[in-house]
Amino acid sequence: MLLAVGVFALVFLLDFVRVSTSLGGTGRPKRQASVQAYEQFTGERGGRPEPVGALREEEYDPDRSFDACARVGGNLEEEGGEHGSILVHRASPGPMQYNHMAMLDQLDNGSLVLVWQFSSGVEGVTDQRLALSLSADETGRSWSEPRVIPIDRNKEGGALWSPVLHSQHGKLLLLFVESSDCVIHKGGVKRFSTGGTIKSVEWDYSNAAGDFVWTKPKTVYNQSAGDALPKVLANKLIVLRSGELVLPMWSEKHGSCQKLREKGSAGVLVSSDSGVTWEKRGSLTAPDTWLIENTVVETSDGSILMLFRTKKGYIYKSTSSDKGFTWSKPRKTHESNPDAKIHALRLSNTTLALAYNNHKKFQKPHNRGCRTNLDVALSMDEGKSWKRSLRAEKEVDTGLRSHYPTLYFPGSGCKLFLAYTRFYHESVQAKSKWELFATGEQAKAPLLGVFLRVLDFS
Numbered sequence: 009m010l011l012a013v014g015v016f017a018l019v020f021l022l023d024f025v026r027v028s029t030s031l032g033g034t035g036r037p038k039r040q041a042s043v044q045a046y047e048q049f050t051g052e053r054g055g056r057p058e059p060v061g062a063l064r065e066e067e068y069d070p071d072r073s074f075d076a077c078a079r080v081g082g083n084l085e086e087e088g089g090e091h092g093s094i095l096v097h098r099a100s101p102g103p104m105q106y107n108h109m110a111m112l113d114q115l116d117n118g119s120l121v122l123v124w125q126f127s128s129g130v131e132g133v134t135d136q137r138l139a140l141s142l143s144a145d146e147t148g149r150s151w152s153e154p155r156v157i158p159i160d161r162n163k164e165g166g167a168l169w170s171p172v173l174h175s176q177h178g179k180l181l182l183l184f185v186e187s188s189d190c191v192i193h194k195g196g197v198k199r200f201s202t203g204g205t206i207k208s209v210e211w212d213y214s215n216a217a218g219d220f221v222w223t224k225p226k227t228v229y230n231q232s233a234g235d236a237l238p239k240v241l242a243n244k245l246i247v248l249r250s251g252e253l254v255l256p257m258w259s260e261k262h263g264s265c266q267k268l269r270e271k272g273s274a275g276v277l278v279s280s281d282s283g284v285t286w287e288k289r290g291s292l293t294a295p296d297t298w299l300i301e302n303t304v305v306e307t308s309d310g311s312i313l314m315l316f317r318t319k320k321g322y323i324y325k326s327t328s329s330d331k332g333f334t335w336s337k338p339r340k341t342h343e344s345n346p347d348a349k350i351h352a353l354r355l356s357n358t359t360l361a362l363a364y365n366n367h368k369k370f371q372k373p374h375n376r377g378c379r380t381n382l383d384v385a386l387s388m389d390e391g392k393s394w395k396r397s398l399r400a401e402k403e404v405d406t407g408l409r410s411h412y413p414t415l416y417f418p419g420s421g422c423k424l425f426l427a428y429t430r431f432y433h434e435s436v437q438a439k440s441k442w443e444l445f446a447t448g449e450q451a452k453a454p455l456l457g458v459f460l461r462v463l464d465f466s
Contacts, residue, residue, distance in 0.1 A: 074356040077422035077465040081386065084398040084463055092461065093400060096122055096141055096151045099431060099457040100450070101442040103128045104139065104154070109242070109349075110458050112416040112427040113173035115180070115213060118146035120416070122427055123157070123171040123182065124458055130434045132192075132199035136167035138184060141458075146418070148425060148460050157182070158222060159209055164188045167200040170241040172255065174283070178214030181283055183207070183228060183241060183255065190238055190265040201262045203238025205231045208283070228286050229257070229277055235270035237261050242301035243351050244414065253279040254312065254332060255286070256302040274299040274316060276332040289332035292316075299324060299338055301349040305360055307390050315391075319347050321368040325391070343394060344368050348379050349412045352391070355424065360387040362394055363413035363426055375404050377433050379411040384426055384463060400426060400461045407436035408454075422466035431456045 074080065099107050108131065110124040120143040127136040139154040159168060166187035174181040186207055187200035206229040209222045231238055237259040245255040258274040275290035292299055292314075301317040312332060316324040323343045326335045343364065350364040366383040370376055382401040385394035401410035409431055416425040432439045432454070441453040 074417070074420075074422065074465070075358055079422075079465045080359065081388070081395065082397070082465075084465070093459040094149060094151075094461070095455065096427075096458040096460050097124075097139075097154050098455065099440075101445050103135070105129050105442070106131060106136075107139075107431065107456075107458050108429050109170050109412055110414060110427040110429050111171045111173050111244070112414050112425060112460075113175045113180070113244075114146070114416065114418060115142075115175055116178055118418075119143050120146065120148045120425065120460075121173065121175070121180065122151070122458065122460070123173055124429065125167075125169055125171065126154075127167075130197070130199070132167050132187070132201065134165045134167065134198060134200075136169070136200075138168050138171050138182075148462055151460075155220060157209070158220070159184075160225060162186060162188055166204055169202060169204070172241050172244060174245055174253070178212060180211045180213055182209050182211070182222075183245075184209075185239060185241055186225070187238070188231065190262065192264065201238065201260075201265065203231070203240040203260050205229070206239050206241060206257065206277070229288060234288065234291075235259050235268075235273065237265060237268060237270055237272055240300070242349055242412075243303040244353070244416075246304055246306060246353075248306055248312075248331065249310065250331075251280075252331065253283055254304055254306075255279075256304045256314065258300050258302060260298070260300060272298060272300075274302045274314070276304065276312075276314075278332055290328065290335050292326055292335050292338055294318070294324065294338050296320070297324075303350055303352045305352050305354050305391070308357065313352075313391050315341070315350055315352055315362075317345065317347060317349055321345065321347075323350055323364065343385075346370070346379055348409075351414050353415050353417060355386075355417050358388055360391055361385070361415055361417070361424060362387065362391075363415050363428075365411055366396070366399075370404075374406060377407040377409075377435065378404050379409040380404050382410050382413060382428060384413075384415070384424070384461075397465075398461075398463055400428070401430070405439070407433035407439060409433060422464060424463040424465065426461040426463065427459070428461075429458055 104126045106127045123140045126139050127133050138157045141154045142152045144150040169185040172183040185204050187204035190201040192199050207225045208228050211222045245253050255277040259272045261272045273291040273293045277286040279286045297318040297320045299316040304314045312328045314326050318324050322340045323345050324338045326338045328335045346369040348365045352362045362385045365379045366381040370378050383396050384398045385396045387394045413428045444453045
């Protein structure tokens with residue numbers, strides 16, 4: 009028994025050293041890894057990435073419309089079933105045991121980029137940071153080892169949460185949340201409750217030196233603003249036809265912040281100067297549920313449709329006709345959801361996509377806490393109804409969560425990308441079987457971590 013524990017501890021230590029040094033953690037990143045990543049995604053060292061002709065998701069060309077793809081409205085279930093996803097990063101005991109909230113975008117040269125939050129064990133601990141991985145090309149079939157994004161943290165050493173990406177003109181804007189208070193102590197471990205101050209950093213990935221260098225953190229929206237509750241992000245921003253950026257966000261009441269009298273609410277941050285400054289708009293609440301992890305799309309008439317995760321077993325929706333200043337009363341849709349993250353985006357002038365866990369909360373012992381039936385559905389009527397195109401995950405087990413989807417569409421072509429994470433809830437961590445890694449039997453352990461699914465409608 010003592011020998012097994014010793015072996016497990018040694019594996020943990022060696023893994024921590026590997027991540028901290030070669031992946032850009034507390035040690036200096038390996039120069040070779042940085043140069044190789046740069047050359048891989050720019051084509052030539054010292055050169056600017058060559059665009060591949062892909063449109064941003066907010067720009068539509070009728071001649072290259074997604075609607076012209078042969079299998080739009082069809083069913084893609086036969087394409088690999090639930091085993092057709094690509095493993096981007098496998099979770100293992102050590103500094104990257106917990107992996108969550110994967111966010112997806114694309115660099116100017118066509119390569120995909122994934123960023124997610126990670127920690128050495130559970131959510132909200134002080135070593136929770138953000139990692140980045142790059143694909144070898146626009147197919148997303150092969151991915152680099154993750155690297156820790158070097159973000160200077162506050163004096164409280166707050167957890168970093170919920171990355172949101174926006175790539176344009178050779179630079180990658182990363183919006184995220186940093187905790188500073190609302191601390192809970194669970195099992196003798198200091199943990200931050202979800203949320204804090206929304207901040208941003210930027211990576212000039214086209215720089216001639218090819219360095220993995222990011223700007224200093226900039227405050228976008230302080231936790232002390234408005235209701236003074238922790239602010240949270242979960243989904244991608246959109247670009248309106250007017251050129252304004254719209255970032256969905258919400259404030260959440262929990263943890264040591266429960267004493268505050270204010271109630272959390274949902275809204276958007278809007279920028280008219282490409283993300284230099286932001287304005288908070290809207291404050292949506294519902295009497296019997298929270299409205300969180302909201303996602304937005306611009307509809308054909310110029311309105312904004314916002315969808316919400318709720319506690320009611322269904323997705324809720326609201327609309328704004330004045331760019332987020334005022335919103336309709338949030339109402340229930342027909343789409344079931346077990347109180348889990350969703351994501352919607354526009355694919356063409358007539359088609360929307362939605363990724364979500366399509367079921368209500370399970371209550372039986374064999375499936376309690378499970379999030380499964382991870383579906384991608386399309387709508388041809390501005391989100392009034394949805395038809396499933398693919399079920400990416402359907403495994404059912406107590407506490408198993410295949411969830412937190414993020415979609416990405418390049419703006420043209422027939423491929424849609426889905427990123428998500430898969431892990432066991434911390435209440436049933438024994439099911440992860442981390443001990444098998446210490447004995448070299450990890451092939452027998454569940455496959456957990458960060459995944460990508462490619463949906464091809466051609």
